[in-house]
Amino acid sequence: MKKTIPSIPTPSVLFVLTTTLLLLLDILVAEPRAEMVQITCGNQLEHNSTVFVPNFIASMENISEQMRTTGFGVAVTGSGPDDNYGLGQCYGDLSLPDCVLCYAEARSILPQCFPFTSGRIYLDGCFMRAQNSSFFEEYTGPEDRAFCGNTTQKDSAFQKSARQAVLQAASDAPSNNGFARVQVPVAGTANESAYVLSDCWRTLDERSCRACLQNASNLILGCLPWSEGRALNTGCFMRYSDTNFLNPELQNGSSRGIITTIVVAVISSVVVLVIGAVIGFYTWKRMKIQKKRRGSNDVEKLAKTLDDSCLNFKYSTLEKATGSFDNANKLGQGGFGTVYKAWKHFQLGTLEEFFDPNLMLHNYHNSSIKNDVLRVVHIGLLCTQEAQSLRPSMSKALVMLVKKDGHLPAPTKPPFIDEKTMELNDMHENPCYPLNAANSDSIATVSQNSFYPR
Template identity: 40%
Template sequence: MRYMDRNGFRVCDFGALLVILTCSCFLRTASGDPRTAAAGQFCGNSSSLSGSVFAINFVPAMDNLSSAVTSNGYGTAVIGQSPNAVFGLGQCMEDLNPTDCKLCFSEIRSLLPKCYPNTTGRLYLDGCFGRYANYSFFNDAIDSLDQSVCTTGNNSASPNDFGKALGAVIGNVTAEAIRSNKGYAVASASVANTSAYALAQCWQNLSQSLCSTCLNAAASSIVSCLPAVEGRALFAGCYMRYSTKLFWNVYPNGSSSSGTNNVVWIVVGTVLGVLFLIFVILASKKALLWRKAKALRDMYKAGIPAAISQSSLTFKYEDLRKASGNFSVSNKLGQGSYGTVYKAVHSDGKEVAVKRLFLNTRQWVDQFFNEVNLISQVRHKNLVKLLGCSVDGPESLLVYEYYANRSLDLFLFDANHEKNLGWEQRIDIVQGVAEGLSYLHEESETRIIHRDIKASNILLDDKFKPKITDFGLARAFSEEKTHLTTGVAGTLGYLAPEYVVHGHLTEKADVYSYGVLVLEVVTGKRCGGSIGSRAGHLLLSKVWNHYKNNTIEEIVDEGIYEESAKEDIMHVIQIGLLCTQANPGDRPTMAKVVELLRKRRHDWELILNDPPFFDVETAEDVNDADVSRLLSTSSAPNISRSSLSQFGGR
């Protein structure tokens, strides 16, 4: 069945569309395509008048924006005051479901900060958009950076027919998106045997009038891509894309909007519903799981590490599913970097921890292999032990030793104070984590940077000995390399300033995270909180100010503070502050930290400089020269043997 528009173009071919939709429903996993391919990134050429203040505002603005978009599919953020304020905007395309939106915008969160320290930046992915600036741009529909991006070297074999189809579909999708209350539409059109598909999306902050201005300009621009088979219009207030193939997500539940073809989708949805019922009657649940498992294996292809194929590391998916009570909420232990962790009890009574992974893109599969490869290479008393994994089911699973006391954060931040750790237990935990990191950095065959050291990633065994876990974000690099340049990943508040700003990754990033963790252990206060990543800097600021004023007892966890332990507590706090120095060169290695912790007699002199973000509450009210620089250029601390204990804060 074909419908014609008033110009004689076939707007939709039911037969072809039905085949496309049916295939897409049965071959996709539960998630669609987050479309994380980059369409364009534009960074400004100007820097802030007060770089340090802009830096202080930048991180919480990105943090708040990411939280808003992953929760609602759209968000804005404003932190600070002009001219050093940071305005942020982000949005996912309307056809992305919440999971795919989260996956897509995590890429934005990782890549957009590469524009820093420039005061403006915008990033278009095919599934989402992110932008920041030091001024309000929320009413910008068009600007000087607007442009069309066309594929090169791949043109339509029927340029005349394709041109007519494209003209029709661009007109239809533009008109429908303007009429839509969400500023979104998708459409298709055909001439002869040539089809064109198009998607249009305005950002939600624009009024209908501004949306119309943007989309009409984008429509006029994008047709210049002809006869290329694919084109995109990247505008300040909207995004438009066309292709010869259907590229947006169509979910079995019909959650995707379809602009001009609402009636078409209703009919198709009805037909698909009938087909689905027939499929359920004819196919067994096992066959469905087999399809999903095959799709996952196809994604793995030849990439499964050799270690996984060893029988001692291989678990059956069905056994783990049953052992965890079908991944019951009551057995949930926590959330990892890219998966949920459950307690599972085997038939022989052995308890294990099972991480159920989110793997619907190649990137996440790579992180799965990364964790398996890295942790299977290391053996240390303070690192969690990998027992194996499962890759034979519809989901990938990692299996670890189970620790009854779970994670450190449950003890440090227990609001009811039902769980408490004594000072000796805390110093043992700090020491054990330091030894584990020292092993990763210097003693293992492969140099490994963990990248996500935090309280919830420190597990405690039945004797409260620490075990570092969650290697999904870890990175290995060879001896000859001094650093890696990579997208920012980890937990805000624990991230080293040079890593947040420049993506410059060394072992000193782990040292910084460790220092923040040490201060959490001593104070019993969270690094992050409801006010975003600024909370982590606020904790560091408070500890530093109490240290300088010699009032450290006012911030130490009252459950552990005793006058007799004051010197030991002060020593550990000084090590925590030393690890969080602004300049990475001022921070010690983890081997040096282990050495300092073992020498309780204070026979070392530590000269500390201001940590980064040390005055976050009042930074905008003082001169730039008075604000601690994000990347300090001060000299390294003097760590030298001395007969007396001398500690000074500059």
């Protein structure tokens, strides 16, 4: 069976760093060919997942260490029905850094076969297999098949070159550590060729490798006249194409690998440092916000204490205590008086009377100054409307201030005490002051009663 794997979007905060890393690696390494060709899962279910899963993970970790140095790895973990045999191998034209990338992709996909005990995955650059029994010497099986491209049909000249290249690769690989790459030009063309890669798993001997590639070549030649074909066999992989998919042969592989390792290490360190700095900044910011919230909680506790202590007085009580609100007993003034005054002048169209005389606006013959002040008052009233949903956001208010020619909606009433409330037709009695059963508490009309800042 064949599965497709959806791509995972990259976080935007790391996009620039990731792009830079990929551009630098593109200079130093070739194409890892990590595209999946086929994944096949067995049909036997695991016996005990608490044993099987750790064994599988341990085998994959073991193979990872080997792949970083040799491009090939085998591992055996556990015993009994839940043991794990694993194999991973990159094709012979891949560099070690490319090999690690290809294997990482294969390793992330193969666990999809769980809870089955076996699975194998072919990528264009590497192969991976895991099973609960040994398969290291297997080179043929019922699942061997050809995977043909069906986009373009080629003429007889290409077919002849492709057949020659396939047979040559099948012949050369067994005596060349199981790997061969062949390019055969197409007769009668200027720059067209047939490209072939063949690769046997390194657990096979020369005889088994040859038998596997002979079977693979028979399968893959059945893809002609199509422009591309792959043989996915138990013990080997083969591919032909009319496009050059082979990575260039490295003349100084060891030096190049060292340079690549250094670059990857340095850039990875920078990425880790940046991520750490971002996490540290947001942690600090979160702690600062929580500290402020703790202060707000203290205010809430104080308010609750005052409320529990029944420091809520009736209007009649306050009137008697202050001598009918004599100015001599006045300690201070809240902000709603100013808002109420501005609202009244706005309703009457006499906002100019609300201006501070110290501004001496009468000295300015240009009406734009007064219009600016009127606009500021208008926006202030919009920001103090009783319905919170009607109040503009800070960013929108800023736009209103900057765009002086923009239309301003008419404000609605601010949440100050209105005339009806001033009559104090109480609806219920304060249990702390049951002095007059005929009177009741005033109705609160303020829409915001939270102690958190907006």
